[in-house]
Amino acid sequence: xxxxxxxxxxxxxxxxxxxxxxxxxxxxxxxxxxxxxxxxxxxxxxxxxxxxxxxxxxxxxxxxxxxxxxxxxxxxxxxxxxxxxxxxxxxxxxxxxxxxxxxxxxxxxxxxxxxxxxxxxxxxxxxxxxxxxxxxxxxxxxxxxxxxxxxxxxxxxxxxxxxxxxxxxxxxxxxxxxxxxxxxxxxxxxxxxxxxxxxxxxxxxxxxxxxxxxxxxxxxxxxxxxxxxxxxxxxxxxxxxxxxxxxxxxxxxxxxxxxxxxxxxxxxxxxxxxxxxxxxxxxxxxxxxxxxxxxxxxxxxxxxxxxxxxxxxxxxxxxxxxxxxxxxxxxxxxxxxxxxxxxxxxxxxxxxxxxxxxxxxxxxxxxxxxxxxxxxxxxxxxxxxxxxxxxxxxxxxxxxxxxxxxxxxxxxxxxxxxxxxxxxxxxxxxxxxxxxxxxxxxxxxxxxxxxxxxxxxxxxxxxxxxxxxxxxxxxxxxxxxxxxxxxxxxxxxxxxxxxxxxxxx
Numbered sequence: 275x276x277x278x279x280x281x282x283x284x285x286x287x288x289x290x291x292x293x294x295x296x297x298x299x300x301x302x303x304x305x306x307x308x309x310x311x312x313x314x315x316x317x318x319x320x321x322x323x324x325x326x327x328x329x330x331x332x333x334x335x336x337x338x339x340x341x342x343x344x345x346x347x348x349x350x351x352x353x354x355x356x357x358x359x360x361x362x363x364x365x366x367x368x369x370x371x372x373x374x375x376x377x378x379x380x381x382x383x384x385x386x387x388x389x390x391x392x393x394x395x396x397x398x399x400x401x402x403x404x405x406x407x408x409x410x411x412x413x414x415x416x417x418x419x420x421x422x423x424x425x426x427x428x429x430x431x432x433x434x435x436x437x438x439x440x441x442x443x444x445x446x447x448x449x450x451x452x453x454x455x456x457x458x459x460x461x462x463x464x465x466x467x468x469x470x471x472x473x474x475x476x477x478x479x480x481x482x483x484x485x486x487x488x489x490x491x492x493x494x495x496x497x498x499x500x501x502x503x504x505x506x507x508x509x510x511x512x513x514x515x516x517x518x519x520x521x522x523x524x525x526x527x528x529x530x531x532x533x534x535x536x537x538x539x540x541x542x543x544x545x546x547x548x549x550x551x552x553x554x555x556x557x558x559x560x561x562x563x564x565x566x567x568x569x570x571x572x573x574x575x576x577x578x579x580x581x582x583x584x585x586x587x588x589x590x591x592x593x594x595x596x597x598x599x600x601x602x603x604x605x606x607x608x609x610x611x612x613x614x615x616x617x618x619x620x621x622x623x624x625x626x627x628x629x630x631x632x633x634x635x636x637x638x639x640x641x642x643x644x645x646x647x648x649x650x651x652x653x654x655x656x657x658x659x660x661x662x663x664x665x666x667x668x669x670x671x672x673x674x675x676x677x678x679x680x681x682x683x684x685x686x687x688x689x690x691x692x693x694x695x696x697x698x699x700x701x702x703x704x705x706x707x708x709x710x711x712x713x714x715x716x717x718x719x720x721x722x723x724x725x726x727x728x729x730x731x732x733x734x735x736x737x738x739x740x741x742x743x744x745x746x747x748x749x750x751x752x753x754x755x756x757x758x759x760x761x762x763x764x765x766x767x768x769x770x771x772x773x774x775x776x777x778x779x
Contacts, residue, residue, distance in 0.1 A: 387751050389678045390745040392675035395671075397735075397738040399668055400668050400724055401731075404430075408426060408725075408726045410631055410652065410656060411634070411644045411652040412425075412645035413637075415644065429726075429728060430728065433728030433732060436732060437734070440732060440739060444738075445739040456503070459499070459502065463499045463538075466499075467496045467497060469486060471544055477493070480718070484497050484547045484550070493729070497538075498550070498733050500542070504554060504694075505695055505698065505737070508557075511531060512565050512686065512690050516565075524568070527567060531558070531562075532575065549717030549719035553698065556697055557694055559572070559697075560694055560698075561697075564680070596715040598611075599614040599615075600713070601712050602712065613642045613648065616651075617636075617709075618651075619640075620635075620636040620641055620648075620654060621662070624656065627657070627660050627661075629655060632656070635655070636655060649726070650662065650710045650724070665724070666707070669700065672699060672738075676700075677696055679741060679748070680693040683748065685747075691744070692740070695737045695738075698722075699737070702720075703722055
């Protein structure tokens with residue numbers, strides 16, 4: 275046996291005792307370090323250095339911890355800061371997640387391009403869904419007239435294609451060109467509305483003489499273009515007067531805006547189209563409201579228009595019967611409320627999710643005008659409450675975006691034109707849907723961008739193009755679009771470089 279392994283060798287017992295003492299001290303230091311549990315990375319490092327240091331040089335946090343433990347006092351871990359993500363720290367309160375989500379949605383909602391995307395997306399969705407519903411609601415009507423089942427759909431699709439071109443054209447036109455277009459459009463519309471009243475040129479549909487046949491299956495309703503003409507011309511007129519600070523005088527606010535609007539209303543009422551006259555009146559009031567008309571002046575014009583409208587209703591039996599059918603639940607003694615009641619039947623039979631596309635029962639001859647004035651009822655029957663609420667949400671998004679564009683611009687023409695277009699679309703949607711729900715009298719106006727009718731679809735899509743152009747002209751939106759374009763080019767160049775063959779490794 276070697277001499278080093280002999281336990282009886284002098285000095286061996288002392289060496290073993292010193293080794294055991296050192297191991298005991300190291301275990302004690304490690305235990306003290308674990309009990310101290312420093313809250314920071316620096317504390318852990320100091321504890322580790324104290325553990326690995328030789329016994330005579332014990333110092334620092336480990337030595338202090340050992341002395342504290344020997345004295346019977348143990349250092350406690352300091353409380354963690356509120357909201358800390360360290361080990362053992364309390365998590366965020368339950369309301370913080372909802373608040374962060376709200377802040378994220380609010381920031382996304384306040385982005386410069388929000389209005390642009392809302393207008394473009396909601397209008398296109400309404401138009402596409404309208405094409406689907408026109409095809410579904412008009413099939414039986416087309417077969418009754420010995421026409422192909424897709425007859426009305428093909429005409430509406432052609433109008434949608436032309437309207438898309440008008441939308442793109444309007445969205446790329448500057449405001450100066452829109453203002454220059456207002457006067458020719460107004461004069462051309464007035465000329466066509468006069469032609470409608472000439473026998474042999476104008477034609478009557480459902481008792482209203484406001485159509486001009488263009489040849490073949492195509493016809494035109496000039497009063498629909500009168501809404502767009504009044505908006506552009508009125509916005510240009512009020513903007514020029516505001517620049518000259520003339521709108522503080524009531525005569526400059528009313529003249530010539532109100533007389534020209536009354537000329538258009540008179541030509542429309544000669545044809546008996548009360549519904550279009552109501553929408554045109556709403557546009558006029560919207561322009562006056564945006565121009566800052568005093569309450570007395572606004573109330574006076576509203577009282578005159580209400581009195582004239584009441585007299586026109588009382589002198590016509592058809593209009594009086596429509597007024598009496600508000601909220602009707604039976605057909606009436608002579609069936610005068612047939613359309614209103616069957617519209618309610620269609621909505622009620624749809625349930626939550628509808629009977630399915632093409633499965634409507636009311637369109638089989640029970641509900642008059644299922645693809646025009648009462649297409650919303652067919653949508654409720656086939657798509658249910660979920661479908662009708664989706665349509666309402668799309669119109670609400672479009673209306674909000676239009677108000678946002680009108681409220682954030684510094685250009686008076688943009689403010690008046692955007693406000694007029696928003697008033698037109700929202701007021702017509704409210705009148706149409708209110709009549710289907712039995713809350714308003716049946717006015718005979720189509721649902722914008724949704725109902726069948728090329729004469730109504732074309733100016734509506736041009737008006738949506740106006741809103742898109744105004745949303746793009748916002749300075750913040752311009753800056754956001756300018757920042758996006760170079761990035762897209764850089765990404766395209768990067769992809770091309772990756773695809774280029776190279777001999778480098």
